[in-house]
Structures are given as structure tokens and as C-alpha cells.
Amino acid sequence: MAKVTINNERCKGCGLCVSACMKGVLELSTEETNKSGYFPVYQARPDACIGCAACAVMCPDCVIEVER
Amino acid sequence: MAKIFTKTKMLTDNVLHYCPGCTHGIAHRLVAEVLEEIGAEGNCIGVAPVGCAVFAYNYFNCDIQEAAHGRAPAVATGIKRVHPDKIVFAYQGDGDLASIGMAETVHAAARGEKFTTIFINNSIYGMTGGQMAPTTLVGQKATTCVYGRDPKFNGNPIRVSEMLATLDGPSYIARVALYDVKHVTEAKKAIRKAFQHQIEGKGFSMVEILSSCPTNWGLSPLAALDWVKNESTKTFPLGVFKEI
Numbered sequence: 001m002a003k004v005t006i007n008n009e010r011c012k013g014c015g016l017c018v019s020a021c022m023k024g025v026l027e028l029s030t031e032e033t034n035k036s037g038y039f040p041v042y043q044a045r046p047d048a049c050i051g052c053a054a055c056a057v058m059c060p061d062c063v064i065e066v067e068r
Numbered sequence: 069m070a071k072i073f074t075k076t077k078m079l080t081d082n083v084l085h086y087c088p089g090c091t092h093g094i095a096h097r098l099v100a101e102v103l104e105e106i107g108a109e110g111n112c113i114g115v116a117p118v119g120c121a122v123f124a125y126n127y128f129n130c131d132i133q134e135a136a137h138g139r140a141p142a143v144a145t146g147i148k149r150v151h152p153d154k155i156v157f158a159y160q161g162d163g164d165l166a167s168i169g170m171a172e173t174v175h176a177a178a179r180g181e182k183f184t185t186i187f188i189n190n191s192i193y194g195m196t197g198g199q200m201a202p203t204t205l206v207g208q209k210a211t212t213c214v215y216g217r218d219p220k221f222n223g224n225p226i227r228v229s230e231m232l233a234t235l236d237g238p239s240y241i242a243r244v245a246l247y248d249v250k251h252v253t254e255a256k257k258a259i260r261k262a263f264q265h266q267i268e269g270k271g272f273s274m275v276e277i278l279s280s281c282p283t284n285w286g287l288s289p290l291a292a293l294d295w296v297k298n299e300s301t302k303t304f305p306l307g308v309f310k311e312i
Contacts, residue, residue: 010083014088057073
């Protein structure tokens with residue numbers, strides 16, 4: 001079981017993490033924006049996460065923290 | 069549960085000002101992670117360029133000196149000669165390093181100054197609005213070559229890594245890219261090696277990082293990474309060009 005913590009306010013919604021995730025865990029929000037006006041990423045399928053941290057490696061803004 | 073990925077303490081908590089999907093953020097993080105891993109905390113001095121990375125001093129948790137446009141290698145030379153025990157790095161873009169600062173770069177490399185340069189090559193002037201840079205690819209559109217770069221009129225792109233590798237001063241010159249997880253990991257290894265060369269006092273070390281500029285290329289962040297993978301690497305092949 002892996003735990004991913006997403007810092008919404010740092011996220012710019014670029015989607016690099018979404019494409020880096022091999023398990024399709026992440027999606028960009030389509031309804032609520034953060035304070036900067038970006039649609040942040042969220043874990044749509046958290047149970048599929050294997051904690052490989054590929055999302056965090058590709059994130060340019062240090063949004064994601066991974067625990068395993 | 070153990071934390072397997074968290075923000076390095078060599079980066080401050082400030083939110084990066086870069087555009088969404090800009091790989092400057094990844095490059096910042098890799099440099100900061102390497103600085104932490106080699107134990108450079110409190111013992112390193114960076115030199116910031118003019119360009120998109122001009123605010124690097126807001127993000128790195130170490131002393132940073134802002135240099136005049138293109139003069140980061142000259143400033144880094146001075147800092148390293150006065151403080152030979154400190155780890156010194158210059159963080160520069162392609163407009164800064166390969167255009168206005170080409171003379172400083174070439175001569176610092178030729179003298180074998182023992183600092184590390186991180187060279188972000190995104191083939192365009194980012195901060196000033198997408199003008200053609202010395203590294204703009206043939207056929208690539210920019211605001212000062214709106215029909216695409218024509219080698220007969222605009223000249224050809226400069227391969228800085230290959231050029232510096234012909235000199236005797238540099239000890240480590242490599243070109244890496246950041247378009248997927250594998251290449252980000254390899255980029256970090258190259259940066260680590262460059263700093264290792266500096267610590268061992270072997271000579272000038274530089275890592276050229278092929279980066280993306282979604283805003284000025286007019287592409288989405290993902291399409292920009294694909295462009296780096298498919299187009300930039302044709303003109304700027306990845307690899308280690310010098311290692312002694």
C-alpha cells in the first residue's frame with residue numbers, strides 16, 4: 001500500500017505526472033481550481049498506486065510526496 | 069511507511085514561477101537533490117543567470133550570486149578561485165550561455181576552471197518572449213524567425229557540448245534530456261558525476277539539459293516533451309562527450 005500526498009496549491013495542472021503514471025492512478029481535476037486558477041492533479045484510483053514515485057520524479061513543481 | 073520521495077531540503081518552499089510543464093523545475097530539483105546527496109549543504113555557492121532562471125536565488129537553499137547577462141562563468145571563476153573549498157555551480161540557459169555569454173563559457177572551459185555548469189537548452193529565448201536563440205533548430209519557428217529558422221539567412225544551431233569537448237580544459241561534458249522518468253534519472257546521474265569531477269578538482273564540468281518551453285513553442289506540456297524526444301535530440305544527440 002502506497003500513500004501519495006498532493007500539495008494542491010503548488011500544482012500547475014501540467015499533467016506530466018498523469019502521463020508518467022503507469023497505473024493510471026492520477027487525473028487532473030475538471031471542476032475545482034486551486035488559488036492560482038489551475039486544475040490540480042488528484043488520485044482518481046488510489047488503490048492502484050504501487051508507490052513507484054514516477055509521478056513525483058516528473059513533477060516540475062515538487063507537488064507530490066510518496067510514502068510506501 | 070517510509071517516505072520514498074519528498075522535496076529536498078536544498079530547495080526552499082517558494083512556489084516556482086515557471087510556466088506549467090516547464091522542465092526548469094525538474095532541473096532545479098535534480099541539482100538540489102545532488103547537492104544534498106553530496107553533502108554540500110552550507111558549503112556551496114550558485115551563480116544565477118539572466119533569463120527564465122533569473123530567480124533561482126529564490127529556490128535554491130544555498131548562497132546564490134546573480135550575474136550580469138552571460139557572465140555567470142566569469143563570476144563562478146572568481147568565486148571558485150577565492151573559495152576553492154566550496155562547491156560552485158553556474159545555472160544558465162541557452163540564451164545566456166550560448167549567445168551573450170559564449171566567450172565567458174568557452175574561456176572558462178578552456179582554462180579548466182573547476183566549477184560545474186548546468187546548461188538548460190530549450191532552443192529558444194524563454195523569458196523575453198520566444199526569440200530565436202543560437203540553439204534554435206533549423207525550421208523551428210520563433211518570434212524573430214516566424215517562417216522557421218533558415219540556415220542560409222539565420223545560420224545554423226550551435227552544439228555547445230560538442231564544441232567544448234574539443235577543448236583541453238573540461239573534464240566532464242554530457243548532454244541529457246528530461247522527457248521521461250528514465251532520462252530524468254540519467255540526468256541526475258550525469259549532474260552527480262559533474263559535481264564529483266569538481267570535488268576531485270579535475271577541471272571544468274558541464275551538463276547540458278535538453279529542456280522544454282511549452283509556452284513559447286506553442287505546445288502543451290506533454291507535446292513539448294515529445295518534441296524534445298523527437299526533434300531536439302536529432303540536432304542535439306544525448307551522450308557523454310568528454311570524461312577524463
